[in-house]
Structure formats: structure tokens, C-alpha cells
Amino acid sequence: xxxxxxxDKIWDDHVVHQAEDGTCLLYIDRxxxxxxxSPQAFEGLRMTGRKVRAPEKTIAVPDHNVPTTxxxxxxxxxxxxxxxxxxxxxxxxxxxxxxxxxVTDVRQGIVHIVGPEQGWTLPGMTxxxxxxxxxxxxxxxxxxxxxxxxxxxxxLATQTxxxxxxxxxxxxxxxSLRPGVTAKDITLxxxxxxxxxxxxxxxxxxxxxxxxELSMEGRMTVCNMAIEGGARAGLIAPxxxxxxxxxxxxxxxxxxxxxxxxxxxxxxxxxxxxxFDKVVTIRGEDIAPVVxxxxxxxxxxxxxxxxxxxxxxxxGKVDAxxxxxxxxxxxxxxxxxxIAIDTVFIGSCTNGRIEDLRAAAEILKGxxxxxxxxxxxxxxxxxxxxxxxxxxxxxxxxxxxEWRLAGCSMCLAMxxxxxxxxxxxAATSNRNFEGRQGRGGRTHLMSPAMAAAAAITGHLTDVxxxxxxTV
Amino acid sequence: xxxxxxxxxxxAPMPLVNIDTDMIIPKQFLKTIxxxxxxxxxxxxxxxxxxxxxxxxxxxxxxxxxxxQIIVAGDNFGCGSSREHAPWALLDFGIRCxxxxxxxDIFFNNCFKNGILPxxxxxxxxxHLMDDARKGANxxxxxxxxxxxxxxxxxxxxxxxxxxxxxxxxxxxLDDIGLTLEKAxxxxxxxxxxxxxxxxx
Numbered sequence: 001x002x003x004x005x006x007x008d009k010i011w012d013d014h015v016v017h018q019a020e021d022g023t024c025l026l027y028i029d030r031x032x033x034x035x036x037x038s039p040q041a042f043e044g045l046r047m048t049g050r051k052v053r054a055p056e057k058t059i060a061v062p063d064h065n066v067p068t069t070x071x072x073x074x075x076x077x078x079x080x081x082x083x084x085x086x087x088x089x090x091x092x093x094x095x096x097x098x099x100x101x102x103v104t105d106v107r108q109g110i111v112h113i114v115g116p117e118q119g120w121t122l123p124g125m126t127x128x129x130x131x132x133x134x135x136x137x138x139x140x141x142x143x144x145x146x147x148x149x150x151x152x153x154x155x156l157a158t159q160t161x162x163x164x165x166x167x168x169x170x171x172x173x174x175x176s177l178r179p180g181v182t183a184k185d186i187t188l189x190x191x192x193x194x195x196x197x198x199x200x201x202x203x204x205x206x207x208x209x210x211x212x213e214l215s216m217e218g219r220m221t222v223c224n225m226a227i228e229g230g231a232r233a234g235l236i237a238p239x240x241x242x243x244x245x246x247x248x249x250x251x252x253x254x255x256x257x258x259x260x261x262x263x264x265x266x267x268x269x270x271x272x273x274x275x276f277d278k279v280v281t282i283r284g285e286d287i288a289p290v291v292x293x294x295x296x297x298x299x300x301x302x303x304x305x306x307x308x309x310x311x312x313x314x315x316g317k318v319d320a321x322x323x324x325x326x327x328x329x330x331x332x333x334x335x336x337x338x339i340a341i342d343t344v345f346i347g348s349c350t351n352g353r354i355e356d357l358r359a360a361a362e363i364l365k366g367x368x369x370x371x372x373x374x375x376x377x378x379x380x381x382x383x384x385x386x387x388x389x390x391x392x393x394x395x396x397x398x399x400x401x402e403w404r405l406a407g408c409s410m411c412l413a414m415x416x417x418x419x420x421x422x423x424x425x426a427a428t429s430n431r432n433f434e435g436r437q438g439r440g441g442r443t444h445l446m447s448p449a450m451a452a453a454a455a456i457t458g459h460l461t462d463v464x465x466x467x468x469x470t471v
Numbered sequence: 472x473x474x475x476x477x478x479x480x481x482x483a484p485m486p487l488v489n490i491d492t493d494m495i496i497p498k499q500f501l502k503t504i505x506x507x508x509x510x511x512x513x514x515x516x517x518x519x520x521x522x523x524x525x526x527x528x529x530x531x532x533x534x535x536x537x538x539x540q541i542i543v544a545g546d547n548f549g550c551g552s553s554r555e556h557a558p559w560a561l562l563d564f565g566i567r568c569x570x571x572x573x574x575x576d577i578f579f580n581n582c583f584k585n586g587i588l589p590x591x592x593x594x595x596x597x598x599h600l601m602d603d604a605r606k607g608a609n610x611x612x613x614x615x616x617x618x619x620x621x622x623x624x625x626x627x628x629x630x631x632x633x634x635x636x637x638x639x640x641x642x643x644x645l646d647d648i649g650l651t652l653e654k655a656x657x658x659x660x661x662x663x664x665x666x667x668x669x670x671x672x
Binding site: 019021029036037040064088124125132146147151153196197201253296315317319320323414433439440 | 486487493497499503516545547554558584651652654657665670671
């Protein structure tokens, strides 16, 4: 057999049927569901009298719309429309017999944090969800991508998706990261280099020493934003770190099944000589702590830089950059570290895991915030509990942060956690689009350590200066 | 799903690159549990002031484009969130076709599930059609899915590529869940084989 990429191998093992024109019916191992993109799909099943084909492989959790304040189990806390949407998921989960973590369950959280945490996500699987950040699960060597609501209904009814295969793209990060540089800086730097459409039509495999050296949490951060680079999915080949993370989780295989799974998982790597249609290589040593300055995740610069002039771009990007600077209230040539911050948001499926909270707490220890408002929204109830046990919660609270319950919160601002017009936010989330965190809100994306640094200085800050590192 | 065969209509020019799904339909409108009714909030934050007044400069508020059925857009249209509310909002407004140099993957697929045709053309062709769209209601563009052509008001015609299966479904307005369920026995046998090979999955 010709040498195959990791993507080729997972794909081949899930083809149910292939038509002459290459259109495939692909089997889906895990289907994650949340309240916002599923009600119309369940309604479609009811209208056609169809059932959920594999309820045992379907996992639902409300996350996008839920309040992150205490007392939220009382539905009166929610606006009417949100309450109806969450109640619809409650009912759909019950009626169709799927796995469910309601807001009252300590395991509730952001769907992409709950899946891996509970051991639903395993290497070599196909994982889909009606959410673009499903790419997160690629950190386990699972082929994972977002789908629309019609496809959610298709997967519910058939446990398959109609797909054409994407092309293979390799993103290699060589060497090691320097101190103060994190997985978030890798993934933003890759998007900065390739653009938000650079991965369109591809599945990206991230590899290289710097990727190997990342924890599972860091790898999830990298894969999470593959979609921001336009790719259908991001993948990282599983290794001993992956297996150690998975072992013992509630839905991970046990005993003889574990052994069989492990033997299979160890075959999940790209063969020597396998073909990639596109290759991008970045030196880990060259990556600096970065922030975004504009309204697209490709608007990335090292924190030591200045706001660019729109004329420095070409094509349609010139007008887009002008619009971005106007929206962001920034001037070309302004030093990024001179940009004052009002709000700090630490959380999201990109950076709401325990390691992210540890990195932020490390910077915040014994300090006070100088911004108007700062909040930490743990990615799940279990992350929250662990952070409390480790004393991190107290560090955040002492620094002046709000310590919230789990959910998507201000990443997309569907619930009351929103920016006011003109407010500027240092955010660990994934999108800096116009209005993303609230109409007129201005978002700068960065790592948890960088967001913590901005919280205590009141402006965008090079975290390395607080760490005593020379730049 | 409504069939898509041919369409002749006014095209709205939106040359901005990276028009994302948060722009197309902001998150506050995702709380609905229905597919319909989103057209009035299409491009909400670009189209209305905070207090709900129309912004006259926005293209779909201009008299020539209020009944546009086509959008000619800048590169990477539909990037960002997987929300199918984006094509639902376009469709509810009356948009049946978007023409650009490239589309984000999930949005592109979502269009086909809702009877909207996303057309990818080279930069020169999109530039030509953008100029045409700027002429307003007098310059109508024709999109023919069967022959895979877009024809500008001056008669210049551009051929586009489309996946054969997606074309078939769109031309006939087919529900692909129904088509897949015809392959239920293939799914059954895959599951049986999979249970033996990967019992942990």
C-alpha cells in the first residue's frame, strides 16, 4: 500500500460507501450536540418520524447560551428565548435517549472540553458537532470538524455524513518554544502566516518537535483554531501523552478493549514518504507572544510590533484593514503595548482548560487587576472544581477577577456576558470579528498568560517582561 | 428544499473580504428554534443602527438592492462559525446565489442544504460581475446551474465548476437524508464490521 497520511488512514477506516465521483458516505463515531445548532435538526426528525440511529454515540450539553453566574439552575435567570432553547435540548436529549450533561451536572461545560474530559473523544475516531471549533478534538488524532444543522440532522438520522475528501496539508513547528510562548501563540502565528483562507480545502496535520512538546491541553488549543485558518480539521498524531490523557477516563476503553485500542492507536501516524499537497514550516524559536490588532484572526503580530498601515497590504485586504482599524479605534504606527484594555476574558474552548488557568494564575499571583472588569470562565464544571482545589480560583478572586461557572460566555456573547460598544477586551478566545463579543466591542486575541499580563498592567503587555525574560 | 435551476436577478456588490457568519447573522438571533424569519436580521449590525434604524449606505438598504437575489462578494465569504442560520437568513431575505473567489468550507456546504448556490469564480470574473452589480437594478445577472454559467448584463458569460452530486441534489431539490437512508444496509454492514475491528468505538 502507498504511504498514507494520518488523515488518509482515519478517512479510509470510516468510508461506508464511495460513489464513482468520489463522494463518500463517512461513518461518524461521536456526535456532540449543543443547544444552539440542534433544535431545528431534532424538529426535522420529528417531522419525518425518524429516530436517532446511534443515541449511545451522541452526547449533548448546553454551553453557548447558558448563564455563567450562580443560581443559573433557576430558569428564571435566563432570558425567555435562551430558556426555551435550553429546555428544548433537555427535552430532545430525553425524548431521543442521548447522553446528556445538564447545567446542574458538575460535568457540564463547553462541548469541546467535556468530550475529551469524559473520554468520549478517542484517537482515530470521526467526531462531528454543529460547531466550527470541533476541530479541537483533532489533538487526539481524531478527524473532527464542524457541521451545519442540516448535517446535524443527517448524522442524527444516519450516523454518517456525505463528504468529499479534503487535501492534505502539513504544518510543522520545528525546535522548541521560547519562555512565555504558548500553544495559542503557535496557532495564531500559523494563521498569521497562512491567512484565514490558507487552509481552505485542506485537513491540517500539525507536527514537529514544538507540537510534540505540548501537553494535550496545548495541542487542543492548536487544533481548535485550525478552522480559523480555513481548514476543515486539524490533526495531531497520538503519542504516549495522548494515551496517558485518555486512560481511565469514564468513557475510555478498559481492560482487553484498552489493549486492542492502544495497538490500533499506535498505527495512527503519517507514513514515511506520504504526500502532502501543501507544507508550511515555522521555527518554534521564531514564535513570539502574539496579539491580534484587527477584526480577523489573521491580523496577528508579535506584541513587540506596531499597528500596521492598511497600505502595507494588497488587494481587498487594504480596505478590510482600513475598516478594521476604524472599528478597533487604532492608528497605524501605534505601539501594541500602548493599547489600553477595559476588560479581560479568560476562558472558551480555545483556552478554558486547567493548564490555561494555571498559566494565567501564575502571572496574577499576588497582583491586582488594573482593568474595569476581568472574568475567568472555566471550560467545564470539573475544570472549575480542580482550579478551586489547586488554589487557582482564590488567586483570580484576590486579583479582582470574577470566578464564573462553565460555558462559552463572552467568547460569542450569546448569554449576558458581553462587551459594551467601544469596550476593548484582552480575550483568550478564538474570534475577533466585528461584534463578536458584543456590538461595537473590540477584541484582541492572545494567550491566557498574555491576557493575565494585560489585566494587571491595564494595557497590552509582553508577558515576558513580567516573567523577567529578556526579549 | 427548493430546487435551483436558473436565476436572473439583481446582484448586490459586497467587495469586503472575509465576510464572516457573525456579520451575516449576529449571535443574538441564534436563539430561535426555527429556520425561518431570520431575513430581517441578515447583516443586522451593518444594516441597522443600535436603535434599529436602517443605515442608508448599506447595500441592501439602497433602493436598487432591496430585492437582490444574488450577492457578489469578496474573498473567503462565510468564514467563522458553522451556524446554518447564515444561509437561513440569506434565503429568508431572498438571496439564492452568492458569487465569490472563495468560500469557507462549512458555510459552502450549508448553502447547498438550503437551495442556495455558492459560485466560485476567478478574480477577474468576480471583478467583472462586481462592476456589473455596482450598476444597480438595471444590470441583472443570470445564473444557470444546468450549464454551470454566470452571465453578466453585457452578455459576458463565465463557466463555473460544481460538484456533480451537489448539483444533482440542488437541481432536483433532493433531501439527502432520504438518499443516505437508501444505503442503510451499507451502514448496517459497516457497523457490524466496525464492532469487530474497533469495539471500543
